Amino acid sequence: MNGSTQYRTKQREELLAYLRSRQGHHVTVNEISEFFQGNGTPIGVTTIYRHLERMVEDGSVNKYILDKNSGACFEYVDKQHSCVQPVCFHCKCEVCGKLIHLKCDELEHIQGHLMKQHGFALDPARTVFYGMCEACRRNAVARDVQ
Amino acid sequence: MNGSTQYRTKQREELLAYLRSRQGHHVTVNEISEFFQGNGTPIGVTTIYRHLERMVEDGSVNKYILDKNSGACFEYVDKQHSCVQPVCFHCKCEVCGKLIHLKCDELEHIQGHLMKQHGFALDPARTVFYGMCEACRRNAVARDVQ
DNA sequence: TTGCGTGCAAAGGTTTTGCATGGCA
DNA sequence: TGCCATGCAAAACCTTTGCACGCAA
Numbered sequence: 561m562n563g564s565t566q567y568r569t570k571q572r573e574e575l576l577a578y579l580r581s582r583q584g585h586h587v588t589v590n591e592i593s594e595f596f597q598g599n600g601t602p603i604g605v606t607t608i609y610r611h612l613e614r615m616v617e618d619g620s621v622n623k624y625i626l627d628k629n630s631g632a633c634f635e636y637v638d639k640q641h642s643c644v645q646p647v648c649f650h651c652k653c654e655v656c657g658k659l660i661h662l663k664c665d666e667l668e669h670i671q672g673h674l675m676k677q678h679g680f681a682l683d684p685a686r687t688v689f690y691g692m693c694e695a696c697r698r699n700a701v702a703r704d705v706q
Numbered sequence: 707m708n709g710s711t712q713y714r715t716k717q718r719e720e721l722l723a724y725l726r727s728r729q730g731h732h733v734t735v736n737e738i739s740e741f742f743q744g745n746g747t748p749i750g751v752t753t754i755y756r757h758l759e760r761m762v763e764d765g766s767v768n769k770y771i772l773d774k775n776s777g778a779c780f781e782y783v784d785k786q787h788s789c790v791q792p793v794c795f796h797c798k799c800e801v802c803g804k805l806i807h808l809k810c811d812e813l814e815h816i817q818g819h820l821m822k823q824h825g826f827a828l829d830p831a832r833t834v835f836y837g838m839c840e841a842c843r844r845n846a847v848a849r850d851v852q
Numbered sequence: 853t854t855g856c857g858t859g860c861a862a863a864g865g866t867t868t869t870g871c872a873t874g875g876c877a
Numbered sequence: 878t879g880c881c882a883t884g885c886a887a888a889a890c891c892t893t894t895g896c897a898c899g900c901a902a
Binding site: 711713714715716735736751752755756774775776777778 | 889890891892893894900901902
């Protein structure tokens with residue numbers, strides 16, 4: 561796919577190790593940059609962006625665009641263990657930032673629906689449902705009541 | 707809610723008229739700005755941003771953040787003609803970049819499902835289904851065959 | 853007259869690009 | 878040795894903010 565070879569560099573190894581260590585969480589470019597500022601070799605943001613871009617392309621990292629005025633979030637995806645084979649969907653709470661992983665027939669069903677009715681091949685590994693989780697919704701309701 | 711009064715200005719009227727005329731479509735701030743560049747009185751982008759922000763707050767306009775490197779999309783919502791806010795879902799083709807917006811019962815149904823079964827309040831304005839559109843899928847298949 | 857609305861200019865932030873240098877294979 | 882990778886600086890973008898002036902009520 562990617563015509564050119566990928567070199568094995570120190571920056572790439574360390575970045576990958578860091579992303580793996582934060583699996584299940586989201587990190588921003590800023591956070592990554594700051595981490596390496598304090599731990600070992602600093603990595604230039606340009607390099608971070610370029611690696612992340614590749615990883616998003618090959619599916620080893622998911623990119624979430626939560627807000628226009630804050631950096632995009634990235635999350636490492638373990639293709640071995642996780643939700644790529646049995647379809648798994650992600651719900652991200654926009655209030656508390658919690659990420660919920662769901663496996664659910666109903667959700668899988670919409671994949672078929674999108675394909676059959678709309679000719680669209682959904683990619684669940686990259687699709688995120690944004691909204692508000694139960695806990696945050698309760699808080700919101702409680703606030704509205706007063 | 708909004709303590710201060712809202713004046714009825716020419717810019718606001720014209721902006722509103724334009725948004726209404728493009729109901730069911732997405733427009734970016736850039737598109738709006740360019741439209742008024744050529745039709746009647748130009749409106750400064752600052753003003754456009756400020757009005758849109760208000761309209762998003764009061765629910766008369768939906769804001770979609772689809773991509774980091776292009777402007778946010780806005781869509782006028784007619785609150786008069788339906789008690790339920792019209793829900794629009796988005797499919798973005800990762801290959802050609804095409805954006806498809808769908809209004810579909812089946813998709814609205816999953817909103818209810820997520821709420822009932824998973825306690826999650828889906829925000830369709832922020833949620834984008836990523837995948838591959840019909841045309842690109844055909845091309846991909848054609849390429850794989852050779 | 854009061855105070856919101858407008859829009860220019862400038863700032864703010866994230867992300868990309870140009871380019872010379874460094875490092876993997 | 879031939880590319881790819883790196884990272885600084887600068888550019889490109891979208892969006893917000895400061896401020897003086899304009900205009901609705």
